[in-house]
Amino acid sequence: MSTCTVCHRDLYADELGCQACRPCTDRTDQHLRALAGTDGLYAQLSGRLMPGSSSGGPSVSGSRTAPLPLRMEPLSLMARGGVITILQTWLIDWHELLGWTHPRWQGDLQQQLDQVVKALRVNLQWAAAEHPAFAEFAMEVGQIRRQCEGQVTGEKPPIRVPVACPCGTVLRITMDSPGHRCGGCGEQYGHTELMNLPLAERRTAA
Structure with a gap:
């Protein structure tokens, strides 16, 4: 392995043999740490369940007799099948590859x-x-x-920019895209290479 499978840059000598470079590994660790804890992103989702809470303002009921339904976006992230299930599925996969017993879950x-x-x-x-x-x-x-950050802060997802691969395929990327594989020719681009691709021309409707 000579390139990082995440950002696709060449690995340094002390990174050879790894799937990912040190910065990408550290970044993944930061993402995990940001989710956990009583003040982490997962815990903060509970404060965004009521309608009107996504902008950081007070929740509003709109009715004295019946509460408004919970916001589905943060609820889907918090519930079974959301963040916890995705991460647990990965850990189960790791245990199986290592030949370890199935991990056990405890608590709320x-x-x-x-x-x-x-x-x-x-x-x-x-x-x-x-x-x-x-x-x-x-x-x-x-x-x-x-x-999770989008639900907690109310920020919109990053804008996707269309760039053109030399083969003619249009790739839609964000400024923080670590890498992308072209679906047309199969070329694998790292972050720097993506940023150097020209903007795709707008096509007028026929």
Whole structure:
């Protein structure tokens, strides 16, 4: 392995043999840490469940007899099938590859979130070196953090910019895209290469 599977830059000599470079591994660790704890992003989602809370202002009921329904976006991230389930699925996969017994979950959802984040962080260096799908894991964890931050802060997702691959395929990227594979020719671009691609020309409707 001579390039990082996440950002696709060439690995330094002390990174050879790893799936990911040190900055991408550290960034993934930061994403995980941002989710956990009583003041982490996951815990803060509970304060964004009521309608009117996404902008940081007070929640409004609009009725004296019946509360408004909960906001589905933060609820879907907090509930089973959301953040915790995604991270637990990854940890199960890691345990299976290592030949370890199935991990056990204890406590409420916040406690389970903290447990799985801790376990993933403890084994992160192994995954960066050995796990064949570490790039997918790193990108998914980054996406989870951005989704949670978007619900907590009310910020809109980053704007996607169309750039043109030399083969003619239009790639839609953001300024923080770590890398992207062209669906047309299969060329793999790192962050720097993506930023150097020309903007795609707007096509007028026929």
